[in-house]
Amino acid sequence: xxxxxxxxxxxxxxxxxLACGLLLDAGCVRSPSNQPTTITIWHVYGGQTDSPLxxxxxxxxNTVGVEEGIRVEVAMVSDNKNIHNGIIAAAAGEPGSPKLxxxxxxxxxxxxxxxxxxxxxxxxxxxxxxxxxxxxPAFLEDGEVDGHLVCLPVAKSTELLFVNKxxxxxxxxxxxxxxxxxxxxxxxxxxxxxxxxxxxxxxxDIESDGKAFLAHDYHFDYFQVGIESLGTSxxxxxxxxxxxxxxxxxxxxxxxxxxGGLWLxxxxxxxPLRTGEAVASVGSSASVLYYTNEVIRADNTSEIVEFDxxxxxxxxxxxxxxxxxGAGICxxxxxxxxxxxxxxxxxxxxxxxxxxxxAVSTGYMPVVQEAYDSYLPQCIEKLTDQRYVxxxxxxxxxxxxxxxxxAPQTDSYLQLEDAFExxxxxxxxxxRNSFIxxxxxxxxxxxxxIADSYEQFKKGF
Numbered sequence: 266x267x268x269x270x271x272x273x274x275x276x277x278x279x280x281x282x283l284a285c286g287l288l289l290d291a292g293c294v295r296s297p298s299n300q301p302t303t304i305t306i307w308h309v310y311g312g313q314t315d316s317p318l319x320x321x322x323x324x325x326x327n328t329v330g331v332e333e334g335i336r337v338e339v340a341m342v343s344d345n346k347n348i349h350n351g352i353i354a355a356a357a358g359e360p361g362s363p364k365l366x367x368x369x370x371x372x373x374x375x376x377x378x379x380x381x382x383x384x385x386x387x388x389x390x391x392x393x394x395x396x397x398x399x400x401x402p403a404f405l406e407d408g409e410v411d412g413h414l415v416c417l418p419v420a421k422s423t424e425l426l427f428v429n430k431x432x433x434x435x436x437x438x439x440x441x442x443x444x445x446x447x448x449x450x451x452x453x454x455x456x457x458x459x460x461x462x463x464x465x466x467x468x469x470d471i472e473s474d475g476k477a478f479l480a481h482d483y484h485f486d487y488f489q490v491g492i493e494s495l496g497t498s499x500x501x502x503x504x505x506x507x508x509x510x511x512x513x514x515x516x517x518x519x520x521x522x523x524x525g526g527l528w529l530x531x532x533x534x535x536x537p538l539r540t541g542e543a544v545a546s547v548g549s550s551a552s553v554l555y556y557t558n559e560v561i562r563a564d565n566t567s568e569i570v571e572f573d574x575x576x577x578x579x580x581x582x583x584x585x586x587x588x589x590x591g592a593g594i595c596x597x598x599x600x601x602x603x604x605x606x607x608x609x610x611x612x613x614x615x616x617x618x619x620x621x622x623x624a625v626s627t628g629y630m631p632v633v634q635e636a637y638d639s640y641l642p643q644c645i646e647k648l649t650d651q652r653y654v655x656x657x658x659x660x661x662x663x664x665x666x667x668x669x670x671x672a673p674q675t676d677s678y679l680q681l682e683d684a685f686e687x688x689x690x691x692x693x694x695x696x697r698n699s700f701i702x703x704x705x706x707x708x709x710x711x712x713x714x715i716a717d718s719y720e721q722f723k724k725g726f
Contacts, residue, residue, distance in 0.1 A: 266268050266363075266401055268408050269511065283713045296349060297674075299334075300334075301330065301334045301335060301336045302334055302335050302336070302602045302603055302605075302606040303336045303337075303338055304336070304337055304338070304367040304368060304603050304606050304607050304610070304612050305337075305338050305339075305340040305353065305366040305367050305368070306322075306336070306337060306338070306339055306340065306344070306367065306368040306369065306370075306594075307340055307341040307342075307348050307352075307366045307368075307369040307370065308339070308341075308342060308348075308369070308370045308594075308613055309342070309343065309344055309345055309348065309370050309371075309592065310342070310420070310627050311342060311627070312342055314431075316339075316342055317623060317626035317627050318339075318619045318623070318627070319339055319342070321614065321619070321623055322337045322339060322610075323590075324442070325564075325613055328608075329609070329613055333608060333609065335606040335610065337606075337610055338364050339457070340363075341366070342354060342362075344374065345370070345592060346376075348369060348370060348371070349371070349372070349374070349375045349378070351363060352365070352369055352375055352379070353375070353378050353485065354370065355380065356379050356380055356381070356384065357380050361408060363596050365384075365691055366597070367599060367603055367606075367607055367611075368594050368595065368596050368597070368598065368607050368611075369594070369595055370592045370593070370594055370595075371592055371593065371594070371595045372416070372592045372593075373407070373408070373409075373410050373415075373416055373418055373674050374658075374674075374678075374679065375595075376410045376415055376416065376595065377410060377676070382410065382411065382415070383598075384597055384598055385413075385415045385596065385597060385598065386415070386500045386595075386596040386604055386607075386608075387413040387414055387415060388408075388414045388415070388417050388596075388608075389413075389414050391604070391605075391608040392608075392612075393435045396612070397414075398553055398633060399615075399617075399634060400615075400632055400633055401418075401421075401632055401633070401634055401664070401669075402417065403589060403668070403669035403671065404418040404421050404589065404632045404669070405418065405591055406670075406671055407593070407671050408593040410559065410674060414616070414697055415593075415595055416592065416593030416594065416595055416631040417593050417594050417595075417596075417615075418591070418593045419593065419594055419610055419611070419614055419615060419620070419623070419632060420549040420591055420592065420620075420623060420624050420627055420629035420630065420631070420632065420633075421587055421589060421591035421629060421630045421632055422549055422550045422589075422590040422591040422628075422629050422630060423549075423550050423577075423587050423590055423630065423660075423663055423669070424483065424548065424549060424550065424577050424587055424588050424590070425547070425548070425549075425550045425574055425575065425576060425577060425656070425659050425663070425697075426447065426453075426545060426547055426574070426575040426576065426577055426578065427534075427538065427545060427546045427547075427552075427553075427556060427572060427573075427574055427710050428444065428447070428544065428572065428573040428574070428575065429538055429541075429544050429545070429546065429560065429572060430444075430570070430571045430572060430573045431533045431560075431568065431569075431570035432541065432544045432560075432570065432572050433544050433545070433573075436460055436463060436544065439463060440459055440460075440463055442456050442459055442460075444454075444518065444573060444575075447545070447575065447578060448575070448576075448578055448579070449518060449519075449579060449580065449581050450487075450491065450514075450518075450578045450579065451517055451580070451581055452480075453545075453578045454517035454518060454521040454527070455517070456478055456525025456526075457477070457478040457479050457521035457524070457527050458480075458520065458521055458524050459526075460475075460476065460477075460478035460526055460544065461475035461476065461477070461478065461524050461525040461526040462524075463475075464474060464476040465525075470484070473525070473701050475525050475526070476525075476542060476543070477525060477526055477527055477528040477529075477537065477543045478521075478526045478527070478543060478544050478545060479526065479527050479528060479543060479544075479545045479546065479547070480523070480527075480528035480530075480534035480536075480537045480538065480543045480545070480546040480547075480548075480549060481527070481528070481534060481546070481547045481548075482533060482534040482546070482548040482549065482552075483547070483548070483588070484685070484686055484690070485682045485685045485686055485689075486588045486690050487514075487518065487547070488511065488514055488515075488518075488677070488685075489588075489670075489672070490586050490587060490588050490670050491580055491583070492508070492510050492511055492514055493586060493664075493670060494513070494579060494580060494583040494584040494585070494586035494670075495513070495580055495582075495583045495584075496508035496510075496583075497511075499511075500673060503675055503677045503681070504681075504682070504726065505685075505725075506726055507723050514580070514721065515715070515719050516715060519693060519696070519714075519718055519719065520711065520715055522693040522696075522697060523693060523696045523697050523700050523711060523714050523715060523718070524561070524711065525697060527693075527696045528542070528543050528690065529690050529693055529697065533548070533555070534546035534547065534548045534553070535552055535555045535556060536547065537557070537564050538558060538560070538635065539555075539557065539561065539569075540560065540561060540562060540563060541560045541561075541562040541563075542563075547577055549550070549590055550590075550628070550629075550630070550656065550659075551590070551591075551628055551629065551659065552654055553574070553628050553653070553656050555630055556572060556652060558570055558571070558572070558652070571651070572651075572652055572655060573655060574652070574655035574656050574658070574659045575659055576659055576662050576663045576666070576667060577663075584668060585666050585667045585668065586667060586668045586669075586670050587663060587667045587668075587669060587670065588669075588670050588672070589669035589670065590670065591629060591630070594611060596608070596611075615632060615633055616637035617633050617636045617639065617640055618636075618639075618640045619630070620632060620633055620636050621636040621640035621641050621643075621644050622640075622644065624636070625641075625645075625648070625653070625657065626646045628656065630660050630664065637661060637664055637665075641657060641660075641661060642661075643659070645657045645658070664685055675726070684725070684726070685726075688722060688725045688726075689722060692718045692721050692722045692725075695718070696714045696715075696717065696718040696722075699714060
């Protein structure tokens with residue numbers, strides 16, 4: 266090694282040592298042995314070898330981590346269900362279960378299922394009021410369990426309306442139904458009925474072969490959020506309140522389903538759109554990952570299509586309200602060094618500019634207000650995939666105009682949701698079959714089935 270090169274190396278080493286010494290004086294979180302403080306995380310953002318969060322963690326480790334003596338290690342990348350089960354097993358000390366990570370992605374339901382919730386850090390002990398005020402308030406509220414902020418939001422999703430614009434434009438040209446009419450639930454369900462009639466008329470030699478217009482992934486959310494948006498409580502304690510508002514919300518929904526314009530099949534709402542069996546879907550905004558620009562129909566013909574993505578419809582005269590989705594990150598209590606290291610990483614991740622970049626790389630929403638005001642529009646300008654341009658335009662409109670609904674944290678919630686989804690599809694599918702078999706397509710016959718299916722549905726609860 267040459268003398269000049271050697272001097273440069275020595276200079277670099279001394280500079281790094283000096284910088285680290287200054288940082289240590291400023292409050293680095295190195296362990297007492299002067300080794301980096303290592304913290305582990307389980308998360309859901311991507312795969313083990315292809316993850317936007319893993320990439321950001323590498324950036325953190327090689328910059329702030331080097332400077333401040335912190336190393337974040339990804340111990341698991343999986344889905345929410347696996348992480349939920351793993352955390353509960355580890356917290357309970359089940360034989361063969363892994364050690365609890367220092368941080369993990371979680372919904373409040375996981376926290377509620379813990380044998381001891383006090384093992385988690387309350388972020389109000391580590392974030393100032395000004396720092397917390399930077400977050401979208403509803404996102405913070407969703408991370409509270411029993412008065413403690415234990416799930417810090419880092420990326421959120423919601424529900425959006427996806428429309429195959431190519432197929433819709435054909436339908437619109439023939440019937441006069443516009444995209445703008447889909448902004449209310451009343452207009453959307455009217456479009457469902459018109460679409461079923463129009464597609465049925467295209468094959469006059471085949472009876473009752475009209476197609477569904479809309480597939481909805483979350484029938485439970487349609488009722489829950491819709492009823493709340495009209496100023497009425499969906500719940501009566503842990504049970505459903507079958508109020509007059511519930512009956513109002515049932516009417517257009519059941520009419521579309523029984524007439525054949527609302528998809529009642531199994532699977533996800535993305536499936537009928539990808540096969541041309543439906544034109545629109547309501548689903549998680551994160552499902553944008555599963556939409557492609559190619560529709561492959563039942564006869565094996567394919568077509569390249571365009572998508573419009575819009576905020577979910579609202580009821581005429583109701584509040585603009587939508588379900589919020591997406592988990593937060595919990596931090597397990599351990600040592601002061603590890604807890605400080607985890608907080609340092611989370612504050613770094615939720616910096617407005619970085620949080621915007623992270624959200625766009627994963628198809629999620631940022632969690633801090635400044636991201637929407639200053640950085641997200643810049644990120645959108647750099648997007649090349651039109652689906653994601655549409656997605657983030659819909660996000661901005663949703664965040665600006667809608668209230669984010671927080672589902673109640675009750676032990677019976679998931680059981681109630683499963684029972685609701687199963688029963689509502691069962692009773693409306695039966696009503697749809699009766700409608701076809703009767704051969705009576707009059708308005709009076711349809712009204713009877715709407716009322717009967719409602720009564721049968723209520724009996725299940």
